[in-house]
Amino acid sequence: MLEARDTCSGATGRNGGHITPVLYQDYSELKKKHGAEVAGEIVRFRLSHLNELLTVASEEKLLEESQCRETRAYDVYQNQSLYRNAKKLLEVFKRDLPVEGSEMEIVEDRAVLQELQLAPSVVGCVASRGGAVHPYRLVTGILERLLKRYPSRFHLLTHTPCTSIEDAEGGYAVKTPRGEIRARQVVHATNAWVSHLLPGLRGKVIPVRAVMTVQMPEEKWTEAGSRSFVMYSGSSYMVFDYLTQQPSGELMMGGGFFRHHAHLTEIGNADDRGWHGKVAAYLGTTQYFRRSAGVTGVWGGIMAVSADGQPWVGRVPGAISGRAGAGEWVAAGYSGEGMVHAWGCGRAVGAEMGGREERVPRVFRAWEK
Numbered sequence: 001m002l003e004a005r006d007t008c009s010g011a012t013g014r015n016g017g018h019i020t021p022v023l024y025q026d027y028s029e030l031k032k033k034h035g036a037e038v039a040g041e042i043v044r045f046r047l048s049h050l051n052e053l054l055t056v057a058s059e060e061k062l063l064e065e066s067q068c069r070e071t072r073a074y075d076v077y078q079n080q081s082l083y084r085n086a087k088k089l090l091e092v093f094k095r096d097l098p099v100e101g102s103e104m105e106i107v108e109d110r111a112v113l114q115e116l117q118l119a120p121s122v123v124g125c126v127a128s129r130g131g132a133v134h135p136y137r138l139v140t141g142i143l144e145r146l147l148k149r150y151p152s153r154f155h156l157l158t159h160t161p162c163t164s165i166e167d168a169e170g171g172y173a174v175k176t177p178r179g180e181i182r183a184r185q186v187v188h189a190t191n192a193w194v195s196h197l198l199p200g201l202r203g204k205v206i207p208v209r210a211v212m213t214v215q216m217p218e219e220k221w222t223e224a225g226s227r228s229f230v231m232y233s234g235s236s237y238m239v240f241d242y243l244t245q246q247p248s249g250e251l252m253m254g255g256g257f258f259r260h261h262a263h264l265t266e267i268g269n270a271d272d273r274g275w276h277g278k279v280a281a282y283l284g285t286t287q288y289f290r291r292s293a294g295v296t297g298v299w300g301g302i303m304a305v306s307a308d309g310q311p312w313v314g315r316v317p318g319a320i321s322g323r324a325g326a327g328e329w330v331a332a333g334y335s336g337e338g339m340v341h342a343w344g345c346g347r348a349v350g351a352e353m354g355g356r357e358e359r360v361p362r363v364f365r366a367w368e369k
């Protein structure tokens with residue numbers, strides 16, 4: 001496993017840790033585009049991640065360290081017309097997918113909103129089963145175990161970027177500044193940076209820089225760790241902020257993407273050494289809650305926005321790699337929703353490389369067409 005920088009230094013080590021998929025908000029659109037069956041598959045694929053990550057964290061004895069946990073997730077609406085639209089979309093979702101929709105409910109009783117400490121400007125919420133995790137600790141914990149379990153078979157080479165890949169006898173020559181590796185198969189798991197080595201994905205998987213803040217509330221929230229929030233403040237689902245509460249009391253707050261015209265400079269930006277200062281300032285002053293918190297940390301991270309909104313998974317066609325060999329694989333392009341896509345996509349690639357078939361929604365496949 002080659003890593004250009006430190007272990008887990010990409011988006012996984014920098015994100016907000018929400019394991020809460022977008023569901024009813026885009027189900028109707030997915031159904032229109034791909035049909036009810038595929039839309040249902042996508043929903044179930046996303047939803048499978050919470051149980052899967054909880055199981056893995058438990059099996060690897062990483063539950064405590066990774067803080068992988070179930071939460072009550074609230075989609076919070078401040079805009080009346082978007083909220084009305086959300087309720088309609090939720091109705092369609094629950095009608096079409098009664099099992100998946102069974103744990104979703106509308107919360108608009110003022111006393112309950114107050115108990116959730118939401119500001120008076122909030123018009124209502126949709127509550128569902130969600131989850132949260134400290135993904136850096138989960139991933140580094142798993143890597144640590146793999147290194148111990150397979151000391152001679154698994155190597156993690158940090159500060160070793162792959163600079164190019166060439167067809168070679170028996171497979172590929174993978175070039176790095178530290179030397180060349182021969183491989184029968186290559187997996188591209190570089191998400192936002194994937195099109196560097198897969199030129200056919202340029203313009204299809206696009207790096208987008210985002211900001212994450214850590215905030216410490218003046219007083220620890222009594223329910224810390226058990227709730228998570230996505231806050232829609234405008235008239236579009238594209239304009240949102242999100243918050244998870246760590247059991248320790250810290251709040252992880254991200255979003256603000258369309259604030260201060262940030263999209264104009266952050267789309268196509270693959271440099272995570274910095275971040276958009278005004279978005280960071282906005283995230284430190286949002287007023288969704290009745291309680292205040294002070295910013296204790298800020299950083300940038302790079303997401304991979306996919307042109308069709310779906311990940312790219314499976315064997316890479318030659319038209320995408322520009323190479324003759326048929327041993328390249330990809331799992332990338334999670335459009336800012338990696339915690340509810342990456343595990344399943346990676347697992348599918350792993351299974352298929354081993355000759356086993358694994359189902360992912362067919363619109364995730366990286367076909368030449």
Ligand SMILES: Cc1cc2nc3c(=O)[nH]c(=O)nc-3n(C[C@H](O)[C@H](O)[C@H](O)COP(=O)(O)OP(=O)(O)OC[C@H]3O[C@@H](n4cnc5c(N)ncnc54)[C@H](O)[C@@H]3O)c2cc1C
Pocket residue numbers: 002003004005007008009010011012013014015016017018019020160161162163189190191192193196210211212254300301302303304331332334335336337338339340342
């Ligand atoms: C600020 C922020 C907040 C987010 N919040 C959430 C959230 O709350 N919930 C959610 O579901 N998703 C969230 N996401 C998205 C999520 O983090 C990503 O979808 C997910 O982490 C992608 O995982 P990955 O392993 O594919 O990519 P990454 O974690 O980005 O890893 C890719 C790695 O590839 C390495 N690399 C790149 N090029 C090369 C090369 N040539 N050679 C070797 N190594 C290379 C990079 O250094 C990096 O470490 C967020 C993203 C950001 C940036």
